[in-house]
Amino acid sequence: MSKYGFDNQLYIEKQSAEIQKRISDLGGKLYLEFGGKLFDDFHASRVLPGFAPDSKIQMLKALSDKAEILIAINAGDIIKNKIRGDLGITYDQDVLRLIDAFRGFGLFVSTVVITCYTPQPSVDAFQKKLEKLGLQVARHYVIEGYPYNVSGIVSENGFGKNDYVKTQRPLVVVTAPGPGSGKLAVCLSQLYHEHLHGVQAGYAKFETFPIWNLPLKHPVNLAYEAATADLNDVNMIDPYHLEYYGVTTVNYNRDVEAFPVLNAVFEKISGSSPYHSPTDMGVNMAGYAIVDDEFCRKASCDEIIRRYYAAKCDLRRDRGTETAVEKIEMLMRQLGIGIQDRPCVAAAKARAEETEAPAVSIQLPDGRLVTGRTSDLLGPSAAALLNAVKGLCNMSRETLLIARSVIEPIQELKVGPLGNHNPRLHSDEVLIALAISAGLGEEAARAMEKLDQLRGCQAHSTVILPQVDADIYRKLGIHLTCEPVYPTKKLYHK
Numbered sequence: 001m002s003k004y005g006f007d008n009q010l011y012i013e014k015q016s017a018e019i020q021k022r023i024s025d026l027g028g029k030l031y032l033e034f035g036g037k038l039f040d041d042f043h044a045s046r047v048l049p050g051f052a053p054d055s056k057i058q059m060l061k062a063l064s065d066k067a068e069i070l071i072a073i074n075a076g077d078i079i080k081n082k083i084r085g086d087l088g089i090t091y092d093q094d095v096l097r098l099i100d101a102f103r104g105f106g107l108f109v110s111t112v113v114i115t116c117y118t119p120q121p122s123v124d125a126f127q128k129k130l131e132k133l134g135l136q137v138a139r140h141y142v143i144e145g146y147p148y149n150v151s152g153i154v155s156e157n158g159f160g161k162n163d164y165v166k167t168q169r170p171l172v173v174v175t176a177p178g179p180g181s182g183k184l185a186v187c188l189s190q191l192y193h194e195h196l197h198g199v200q201a202g203y204a205k206f207e208t209f210p211i212w213n214l215p216l217k218h219p220v221n222l223a224y225e226a227a228t229a230d231l232n233d234v235n236m237i238d239p240y241h242l243e244y245y246g247v248t249t250v251n252y253n254r255d256v257e258a259f260p261v262l263n264a265v266f267e268k269i270s271g272s273s274p275y276h277s278p279t280d281m282g283v284n285m286a287g288y289a290i291v292d293d294e295f296c297r298k299a300s301c302d303e304i305i306r307r308y309y310a311a312k313c314d315l316r317r318d319r320g321t322e323t324a325v326e327k328i329e330m331l332m333r334q335l336g337i338g339i340q341d342r343p344c345v346a347a348a349k350a351r352a353e354e355t356e357a358p359a360v361s362i363q364l365p366d367g368r369l370v371t372g373r374t375s376d377l378l379g380p381s382a383a384a385l386l387n388a389v390k391g392l393c394n395m396s397r398e399t400l401l402i403a404r405s406v407i408e409p410i411q412e413l414k415v416g417p418l419g420n421h422n423p424r425l426h427s428d429e430v431l432i433a434l435a436i437s438a439g440l441g442e443e444a445a446r447a448m449e450k451l452d453q454l455r456g457c458q459a460h461s462t463v464i465l466p467q468v469d470a471d472i473y474r475k476l477g478i479h480l481t482c483e484p485v486y487p488t489k490k491l492y493h494k
Contacts, residue, residue, distance in 0.1 A: 004050030005295035026202025035207035115182030219300035241277035309481035
């Protein structure tokens with residue numbers, strides 16, 4: 001799938017230039033609130049084919065001599081051991097992961113800010129841990145009446161109680177492990193203290209979606225609504241921008257609702273606000289880097305259908321809500337799309353009906369569909385992977401890539417010393433077996449070389465796959481959906 005709808009290099013260049021311009025326009029120092037994922041933004045790469053998952057970090061890397069990073073974490077999330085669902089780690093662990101990742105790109109992390117600080121053993125222990133690691137830590141406190149009591153917030157008993165971080169560089173990026181961490185409050189508190197210290201500084205927000213200069217109902221923007229269906233975010237026309245400039249732009253409900261209060265805080269801190277609308281506050285240039293609108297529309301419709309299946313599976317696992325499913329169904333109706341627009345769905349279901357067992361289908365880059373069935377040796381996801389690389393090599397399905405003599409010892413290990421009940425190989429295990437076989441035969445070696453070509457392929461399973469299989473598909477870049485059905489009638493599912 002080599003076609004691109006998005007020019008990644010153009011995006012990095014335009015985004016870097018816009019941020020530098022904003023720094024200059026706001027007096028030489030900018031606090032930039034970063035929304036969304038800085039690393040591994042796979043949603044953006046799916047709806048904007050050509051967008052590199054690490055685009056944002058590469059853009060920051062281009063500004064590394066001008067930038068420093070503050071990481072915000074809410075004390076309540078430390079106390080509750082809040083988990084990042086996509087990574088399975090706590091927010092405090094993710095702070096350490098983020099610091100390592102930023103440093104790996106040569107970026108300077110100056111401070112961790114603990115927001116909504118309350119003196120709790122777990123919070124204080126985390127601060128001590130950070131300080132032992134040589135990191136600077138600041139505390140920000142709960143402010144009564146935040147965010148509506150502007151006079152109380154912008155006072156000695158409001159932002160004035162917070163620790164002031166003496167930042168060193170013109171671009172200060174404020175990020176966090178996840179939503180609700182207090183990034184905006186950190187930015188505003190710093191603006192208050194900078195003003196007291198005679199430093200002219202400004203604020204801007206960098207959020208990729210919704211894309212402000214695409215139509216409200218553009219599939220790229222609707223895909224963002226589908227991705228945040230559980231948060232009940234809604235894209236809307238920015239009324240402030242339309243009233244002031246007479247130009248229609250797109251924002252989302254939370255920013256529009258918060259703008260009057262935010263603007264009042266700016267005015268209270270420095271006497272005036274540089275912004276007339278929520279759109280003014282953004283620095284997102286993604287819309288200017290779309291080079292094939294039709295291709296991005298199609299990719300976004302595909303993403304909405306995938307989000308529909310994900311929401312259905314979350315509901316089946318008791319992690320989601322009917323409301324989220326219904327919202328995505330509404331978006332699909334608006335666009336006139338459905339599961340029939342995902343060819344791998346029908347192929348997987350047909351194979352499952354034929355074999356009376358779970359099946360997986362993968363659509364190859366040229367549109368061909370291959371399937372994998374459940375057998376005594378392989379699970380359906382593992383079988384589908386082997387059939388996919390055979391297809392890419394133009395081998396027949398009957399070609400034996402892995403000898404039974406390689407598979408059977410792995411099965412014996414699984415059901416013997418490891419105590420598993422299911423002897424069938426999962427996707428990770430079959431890839432290890434394929435790698436071993438690649439050293440023994442030319443056909444397996446050829447098949448191994450084709451694994452990279454699976455990136456961007458669509459796949460569907462007639463059952464909820466075990467996490468290990470889903471993870472392998474994700475790592476290979478295969479866009480997987482699953483029917484909201486477990487493979488067995490057991491009460492407990494891993």
